[in-house]
Amino acid sequence: MKIIKFKKKINYKSKRKVIIKNLIISMFVGIHDFEKRKKQRVKFNIVITTDSKIEPNKKELSTILDYEKVIKNLILLVEKKHYDLLEELSESIFKMIFNNKLVKKVNLKLEKLDIIKNAESVGIEVSKIKDE
Numbered sequence: 001m002k003i004i005k006f007k008k009k010i011n012y013k014s015k016r017k018v019i020i021k022n023l024i025i026s027m028f029v030g031i032h033d034f035e036k037r038k039k040q041r042v043k044f045n046i047v048i049t050t051d052s053k054i055e056p057n058k059k060e061l062s063t064i065l066d067y068e069k070v071i072k073n074l075i076l077l078v079e080k081k082h083y084d085l086l087e088e089l090s091e092s093i094f095k096m097i098f099n100n101k102l103v104k105k106v107n108l109k110l111e112k113l114d115i116i117k118n119a120e121s122v123g124i125e126v127s128k129i130k131d132e
Contacts, residue, residue, distance in 0.1 A: 016056075018065045020046040025075060028082040029089060029112065036082060041113040043121060044074065048097060049105035065102050086110045086124045094128050105129045 023046075026039040050065050057063045073096055083089040090108055097106050111123030 014052045016050045016052045018046075018048040018050065018067050018070070020044065020048075020067060020071060023071065023074075024113070025078055027078040029078075029084075029086065030115070031084045035115075040115060042078075042086075043109075043111040043113055043123075045109040045111075046070070046093075046097075047107040048103055049107075050102040051104055054102060063102075065100060070097060086112070087126075090124060090126050094126075098128070098130060103130065 023044040024041050025044065026041055028036065028039055029042060030036070030040070048065060048070070054063050074093065077092055077096055078089070083092070090110060093108060094106055097103055105127065107125070107127045109123065109125040111121035113121050116122050
């Protein structure tokens with residue numbers, strides 16, 4: 001009698017993230033008159049969690065999130081208009097990033113670098129998860 005050993009299939013739980021760290025863009029943001037006349041530096045830190053069920057495939061680039069495209073679209077977004085609040089800007093960024101069907105979650109941190117003398121930065125941090 002021959003004994004057959006079955007190979008146990010291993011299932012993995014995973015997360016795939018695209019990270020944009022310390023991207024600095026000069027832009028118009030703020031409610032004060034002086035902020036409407038002069039651009040200020042804003043630092044962007046973005047962590048985008050994508051659908052881990054979709055395997056990356058270099059022959060099918062729609063299976064990956066292109067960070068260059070995200071950055072290009074972000075720059076276009078901030079050049080379009082003046083944002084009174086970082087919160088308003090964050091909502092526009094979420095809409096832009098969630099347009100990609102691969103995106104499941106976005107962590108966003110926005111910091112004004114030059115607005116308060118005694119602080120390295122001030123800003124907001126917001127996370128959103130796509131409802132399924």
